[in-house]
Amino acid sequence: GQNIDQPTEMTATEGAIVQINCTYQTSGFNGLFWYQQHAGEAPTFLSYNVLDGLEEKGRFSSFLSRSKGYSYLLLKELQMKDSASYLCAVYGSGNTGKLIFGQGTTLQVKP
Amino acid sequence: NAGVTQTPKFRILKIGQSMTLQCAQDMNHNYMYWYRQDPGMGLKLIYYSVGAGITDKGEVPNGYNVSRSTTEDFPLRLELAAPSQTSVYFCASTSGEPNTQYFGPGTRLTVL
DSSP states (O other): OOEEEOOSEEEEETTOOEEEEEEEEOSSOSOEEEEEEOTTSOOEEEEEEOSSEEEEETTEEEEEETTTTEEEEEEOSOOGGGOEEEEEEEEOSSSSOOEEEOOOEEEEEEO | OOOEEEEOSEEEEOTTOOEEEEEEESSOOSEEEEEEEOTTOOEEEEEEEEETTEEEEOSOOTTEEEOOSSSSBOOEEEOSOOGGGOEEEEEEEEOSSSOOOEEOOOEEEEEO
16 A cells, blocks of 8 residues: 655744654655645645655755655754645656655644 | 646535636646645645646546646546535646656635
8 A cells, every 4th residue: 555644733943943754655666755835825845855865955854764664854943934734745656757645744833 | 937827716616516627837747637635634636647648547536537638738627516526626747857746826616
């Protein structure tokens, strides 16, 4: 089967660091994506990992361990505007481009 | 580039009515997708297309139909709307390398 797990909700304080975890079990693996989705808006691309290790992009970093079926998104120096849902998605097997999405983690940043 | 556009933004349907949700992209992407997102949930794939003239079912295709006569357009048809189809519908596209999908603004559909 195909399964992607993320925590449903997280809360953090402005200026802090938060780590959002994602574990996956999929038939095939060709990459893992993180998307940000503000309430009432469309998802927007944040990061892409296909090899093990850490990808850093400003305040956001994403880590992948293919052997463990595990990824995390790290958000540093949290700002109020980071309050949003964060979606983990896996590109599995085949060449259809299909992504399998987790249910998303709603992050609330408090002052 | 306008990216991915969707119309309408909002729609209320009565049970049994039909409608077409429009999606267009101007990035010359071959791959296009339709998702639905229920409150507090992730995205579920309804239908997808890997090029003009080619479509296939996703995870939740029942009650929907699609067509892809051009690279740019990928309309989603709802026949005999049911309350279970109340959702937000997103269209997305990608060139396939490295498969980053770009999303339209969504259509919020309510079936009463």
